[in-house]
Amino acid sequence: MSRLTVDVAIIGGGLIGAWSAYFLARRDKRVVIIEKGVVGAQSSGTNFGNLRLQGRFPGQYPLSLRSQALWEQLEDLIGDRCEFEQTGHLYLSFDQKEREKIEAYAAVSETYGLTIDHLEPSDLRRRWPWLSERVVAATFSARDATANPRLVTPAVARAAKGLGVTVIEHCRVTEIGSGGGAFTVKTDTGTEIDCGQVINAAGAWALAIAEQFGETAPLFPAGPPQFVTEPYPYFIEPSIQAVDGSVIFRQIPRGNIILAGYPRTAADPVANRAPVPAAKTLSAMQSLAKVVPALANCHVIRVWSGIEGYLPDMVPVIGPSRTTPGLFHAFGFCGHGFQIGPGVGLCLSEMIVDGETATPLEPFSIARFENPVETDEKFRREFDSEPAPDRSAS
Template identity: 30%
Template structure:
């Protein structure tokens, strides 16, 4: 079972009309709803389960600029600014603390990769720097390992995934947005060649624009519209500990484990590198798209064939808007955590930081990351269908850049000058023969 997420009260009635309908109540959808509502746009958000029920509450909680793909850096700067203002913006504490993040280096090769990123980041590096020696030991008190060095960003931070998207959704509702939970979107209607409405399990909402921000479910909704979206799902496992006295304040990544402190005094912990990929029918359809990134990440992925193949086979069947959809059959995707990956991370953490020895593991869970072939999201209008916008494929980066994405989505939908250049995130790159270019710097 996933972590306990703060509740959000659903609107009692389905609105007959909205300017914009957002599909998906994770960090991306709620941030977009909030940004649109701030601008006075009549927006409705439809979530098939509960707000932040899937990956938006199951991630590490890191809010970082450091180590980003250079294409994401401008947007991550916007996001960090918004995270720093979030308490004031939404009127609630979402747990954001600029406690810093470290990427440790065991050898000169790792140091070289981090230094290369610093050069690529240029002015976007801001306060990021390499640290070593006594300064690194101070940032990682109690460590039994002497790391060669680390890339360090003091202004990067952490927030609480179980609090953030719900707080943003509640703030959006206070500004006039309609937040609908247990309300799956079954399909999108068109008229005169553009979006005209969404059909939900509770009825129809007329609208001029639709934003698909459904995480791993976005591909199915696009498929129903005849749109090709080469998106697959990667299973990432996480655990949280009971409170720990004397642990590090700064979040850190190593090849074997990663951690960050929580508001409750415990720690969120994961394997630093390993994830599992469950083979599904779409794996074969998009094999050529993902081949470049598979070559890069092969040693970090566990491939498995099992029940998810047949589950997704059933999801892919075309249904009429009057039928119960796959989105209703699975209100919250709740995959089992990969136990041996978490045990590996726990052992490595205890060996490096003895303060964690014997600390109880309070909970373990897994989530599915929506991944694209070049590991860069699509945040874009769809030229083929005016009024349709996509915000998906965040490849494990969505929580940290979520507030910035919401701002950019609102810009695109309203025709405002974009807060950053949106061209790296265009949908067309996924269907026009552009060769996927996954970032290899870190």
Template identity: 30%
Template sequence: MHFPISMAVPARFIGPPPAACDVVVIGGGVIGVMSAWYLAERGLSVTLCEKGRIAGEQSSRNWGWIRQQGRDPAELPIMVESLRLWRGLSESLRNPFGFRQAGVLYLANREESLAAYDAWLPHAQEHGLDTRLLGRRDLGDKLGAAADHWLGGLFTPSDGQAEPWLAVPALSLAAAERGVTLVEECAVRALDIAGGRVAGVVTERGRIACSDVVLAGGAWSSLFARAYGVNLPQLSVLASVARTEPMPEILPGAAADDDFAIRRNDSGGYTIAGGSEHDFFIGPDAFRHALKYRRAVKKDFLNTHYHWAAPRDYPDAWNTPRTWSASMPTPFERVRMLNPQPNLATLARAQTAFARAFPDLGRPKVQATWAGMIDTMPDVVPVIDRAPSIPGLTIATGMSGHGFGIGPGVGRVVADLVTGGTIGHDLTRFRLSRFTDGSEIILGPSL
């Protein structure tokens, strides 16, 4: 399996799509796959449509962290459930994706970071997590002499990880075995609305009648929703990632500070990224939603590299149409898969920061680089809600870089949201109306 997944990977699910089913899921990332999984578990007939390849976008391009640590308090209960589900999936499927619980360690370069870690501890304690604050002596037990590089840290031993380019494809195969119909290279062009509610979808390969649709399109969700008057203030940021050659083990799990982030991977090296650095392409939606993002921009301004234009035909590119005909090719077919170029300067800075922190190991040698487009929201928490203006449409998007780890839990929640089952969590924080009902935009913790 290539990392990340590209259009060079042959399609596994070639269709054709059925003429009818109970639910159509739009998007073959981890949220879409797990929503389809649990909907099928509820006894519904489910079709998942993916315009490119399963897990071809951010779901195979992320860091591979499955963390409870640092979550928004409203996300944390779902994430605790999600970790439990990851364990169960790993056991039942015989762990084809390298799941393990090796811990997540946050490292403090500044006193402010230590204070933020300390402020988050009550949330960990409320949910029974094994999180603890570490001083330099504790860090020394884990990192040896390198511990002097930091003031302290936050550590959750039970946090996990998996290889993203293996995990979501494996889960999709298991979902197919459980009755989900998956179809790759099958863009959903439009909703079919009759009598004011969802009656089906129109795909590039024909109409599928259904009574419910789950929009889990990642970076494409806002563009699709806008065509139906659903104002989803979602934007996308580019995150660059590298995979090192095999090297001595520092930690068996994952760690991050202000300047770099690492995770021990299945090849005996590390997945490395630039900590909080990312790139943002300014487009029409950026201007449209600017006021909602003003707090996020102020907080992350120095960590963001701004560009005046996205690559051609990307979701918020200047040339991308906002309306289209369902009888003609749409923006979703023009770009089957978002495959942005990584910011090599960001990755070079991460390599330098790593070498500075671990001088005995020096600058890690890079084996591969890639980037992904992260769907994000103004408050850095997702939308998980039914669209009030379109009965039959459920939205699960804007995971803000948290989707891989929390995917199974969100999928279970979405299934019960669609079917009217017991949610088990308070979804108030994730309602779509928070952006239009005058509520204050409260940023989630950037831990």
């Protein structure tokens, strides 16, 4: 058995855990990341890579904008650009009701200082003539961006290691003891870690940790199906999303089209699998062709998914435990964690080092699940047909 003493133990080597470790190390904290697999292997490394600002939950904008500023400094922070590109994000609507929806999103975005272009069909034909005439209106945010999720988390973890962070992979937490203002983290490899604070950033597996301390949340595991096509002549610059959720896609400079086909699919956190049904591939490509007819004959060359944690209000849990001083939660990011990851890590570091953060995190408290919460329309649309999750699998 080996023993390690640190200031902060972070459970989960995804993007949230890596950024938290990085910012804590910059404040001279001794930090260990404990990852059951490899760093960035789940949703942090398998997501679409969108850094979307428009269309966010209103209470998330202060955090989201703070995070975007960090993304814009990515190369200065970690020494790697990770294919970060300020591509802009185009939200499409196909009828009047959807138009009203994107305009409502835009109004909230503008309240927080984001510049939004409101586009009529003539604007769309002029700027992006390859779009289908089915698109009746769109909004465009030039500040929105993309990055390569396969690159980012390992790069942040390397930068954190350069600051002295210890990263332990293939190591599963089995028990966390607390008392006297300190914690002892036990693992299946025999390593025990003594620390003053713990960050629960275990993604779809975070509930088991929270429940050790008398807290819970209706966490639901799911997998967002992702696809990539063969290279095609490059002509699509922005990241594009249909507000009905049927398709979101972008083209990388190498020519490949990356797209996601919703609704999400079932995921198994026990077997650690998130298979993509063949029918999803076909429906995703059909949806893509309806938006960009020129891509009707593109061929998919690879499909994949990861395991994400979802909550019924589609809002993550971020902040201190309600039962245990020194414990902090950061899970249930509902597919939004890539964009806000740097900001979450910075805020957690401030709460641990300074005792507070200036970024409002009250909407993300785990305490909200002490009473029933309203189920988000998107969650109902995607998951009402799914079987109830096995809570023991989380």
